[in-house]
Amino acid sequence: MPFALVESLDHEGRGVAHDEGKAIFIEGALPGEQVEYSSYRKKRNFEQATCVQIFKPSALRVTPRCEFFGVCGGCSMQHLEVSAQVAAKQRVMENAFWHIARVKPDVVLPPIYGPAWGYRDRARIGVRVVPETGAVLVGFHEKKSSFIADMSSCEVLPRHISALLLPLRALIAGLSVPDRISQIDVCAGSDHSVLMLRNQTSLTAQDEASLLAFGATHGLRMWLQPGGPETAHPVRKGEEAYLHYTLPEFGLSLRFRPTDFTQVNVHINRLLIRRAMQLLDPQSGERIADLFCGLGNFSLPIAARGAMVVGVEGLASLTQRASENAALNGLSECSEFRVANLFEATEKSLAKLGPLDKLLIDPPRDGAMAVCNALGKQAPRRIVYVSCNPATLARDAAILIKEKGYRLCSAGVANMFPQTSHVESIALFERV
Incomplete structure (x- = not known):
């Protein structure tokens, strides 16, 4: 070899x-x-x-903490010391800026750290019945495979969830249709945690009783999702349909359903919002847009700082949740939320948002190329861009700098997914 x-x-x-x-x-x-x-x-x-x-x-x-590292495909960097993982992610971000956009940030921000283990409050766990034996496997996919890893614990899940991997095998095996349960979504809030089973067929009354007994034993709420996100519901009729997470620094509590998008790492999310507010510096009297706003994760901290915020999101269910969260936190008067497909943004559609002093963008992995191309002469003087993909961030940075007259003032990474190669980053652009 x-x-x-x-x-x-x-x-x-x-x-x-x-x-x-x-x-x-x-x-x-x-x-x-x-x-x-x-x-x-x-x-x-x-x-x-x-x-x-x-x-x-x-x-x-270093010696990987998880005994299933190398078999399970969930983590790829447990063999590298954590601070070195972050340094490597910072190099990935800087290399993307240089090789794709031929730019360097004026300032590289200190990386944002958090807990390296047990941090993952959201996860999608696969379920598979082994045809040859009838045994049930519950876990993440194997590396480069569609098979489910034979694992009994997970070091990046919260300890109380990791401890359930083997009990969940027994729970699924005891249902009337174990082969029709395709996955389990883990969703932890500040008040309680939910396990949501994707059931591809109806369950019996005895099945539901088993789920409720499992939830009572382990202090969990059990949900089912037989179809699309709108079909998700608690097994126990009349049970609270929302979870909550808090942003103590801003005095906020945001509610969400298990099917709503929220960040997987609550600790890093709080620090990332703090960094975003430091860079954006919202002021009373300013009008700021939050594009790809979701359920208000950045919008409401902006409003809490005294600015008027306009949140835009492609999913009506999330803008509704954002409006509800604004009302729950007494911020309805300084926030509004609109539904729009930002991947088809034009200069005309952005102009409908009205005059903007600043802009925050938090797109999915595909980035915000249409938004960047649509910025016209009246574009905001400052943009904070939160990214989960250095390549699309760098691509969009090239547009902002070379075509729209912005400067890349600073950029840095946040270790949102320790032990993995995922790079979360944040960048500040200002018009020259």
């Missing part, structure tokens, strides 16, 4: 080496290590490989 000296990490946490100019992406290898590798995919310009043996381990290599 071939050998290589690993030079760096790529955006997926793989070691990068070169052989006669050809890039080799080696899973499980770290920069500075001399490794033996085995390629499983070969192309003309690159190869993808797995690390077979390490001859010179990195000083930053």
